[in-house]
Amino acid sequence: MIRVAALAGLLLNVPAPGVAVAETMRATGGLGVVVERASGSLVIVDRIAREAIGRVEGLGDLSHASVKFSPDERYAYVFGRDGGLTKVDLLEEAVVAREMQSGNAIGGAISDDGSLVAVANYEPGGVRVFDADTLEMRADIPTAAKVVGLVDMPGNRFVFSLWDAGEIWIADFSGGAEPQITVLADVGANPYDALITEDGRYYIAGLFGEDGLVLVDLWEEEPRARRILDGYGRGEEPLPVYKMPHLEGWAEAGGRFALPAVGRHEVLWLDSQSFEEAGRTKTHGQPVFAVARPDGRQVWVNFAPPGNDTIEVVDTVSGEVIETLVPGPGVLHMEFAPRGREVWMSVRDENRVEIYDTRSFEKLGEIAAESPSGIFFTARAHRMGL
């Protein structure tokens, strides 16, 4: 009886702060950002409502920008081409910290505990590591070479490759701010990008200067570089590559990985156990991204110019192209909803993001954005290497 009276009192007389807050609260698990590359801004999107909810400006040169998220999915770390590192609050829609940390950068990573943000630099070459809260610099790792393929690995470690030196480095921050560095030398000519598998075990770098890739098993006591898909170009004259492929977005798809070939209009399939070639799929052009739908049943491929108006969808089981979409000139990036139901893609020259159902291929919606490039959903916060 007393309890009922108290409850009635709460409902009738006492202002209920929980209710008021709930009305203005927003969860971040359905949010994402779209990079507007030419105007140096981000569109904040609600992927569940399929709409833009805000915009943050003043982020510098965002051509080739990429984004990582804090573990609580509230903050986006934006890595700009001009060396700018910006921390954006998705809820306040505001810049909370910004550092011009180099003259020319290519991307970054966040440590598995969320405490460190690392940036890959072209000029001056190296990796700089920052406190994720304040963006104060914690470590400077000069390499005297352009850094590519920077990813996080478990245990506050980062792995990256050196484009002009043909090396893979592991920087281990598990002991504190002074990293322990392991260098794998002579891995091959011009690694251009790399990825880490979702379990954090394998680091795979693509080579531009040679027909092949490099695999490092990070579970080995003394990791070493091993060549895989060696000579996949079969000695044939490579076709011109008008945009460097990206390796991010690999997922194991039915026991195979799909990856873009370099200088060949093909997607290559790699057996995920033996790392031997497991087939090829002829494509519309030079693939840039070959991204697996999260369930691994399809791989969506976009292309370098002059074929960059088209998307091909490859069925993983048959290796056949099952759908071709032509969204328009400059399809630069694709991002799947975390369970793969829909895919968002930026169509740069049409100034919009298009949203497709991944089963019916029906267009579900559009969002206006100025010269959009990368699309990043906050669910990335919980996946290694993303």
Added chain:
Amino acid sequence: MSDLASLVVAGVLGVIGVVADGEAGAEIAPQRAQALEHMVRQDCGSCHGLSLSGGLGPDIRGRAIEGLETRALVEVILDGRPGTAMPAWRPLLTEEEALWIVDYLRAAGSE
């Protein structure tokens, strides 16, 4: 008018009519010039940066290419640079268009 000033003016108009390195400039229709500018910024820009100040590829703004001959630059654009990531653009561009791009890059020096 100085050569540089006329390059800038011509660049804005989309038609280059000046003589660079002793060669006749490229005559390109304004619409095609617009497409070429878009290509330089977006496609060349994927390696050289949207502002052309460098990335995986070097800085290609006017000041950075000042000492290089137009003929040599046209050849690099059309035939690429073996051993580097610079591809041959000949399948997509004519000589005239490559020449227009070199003139465009020279004019982009003051950014």
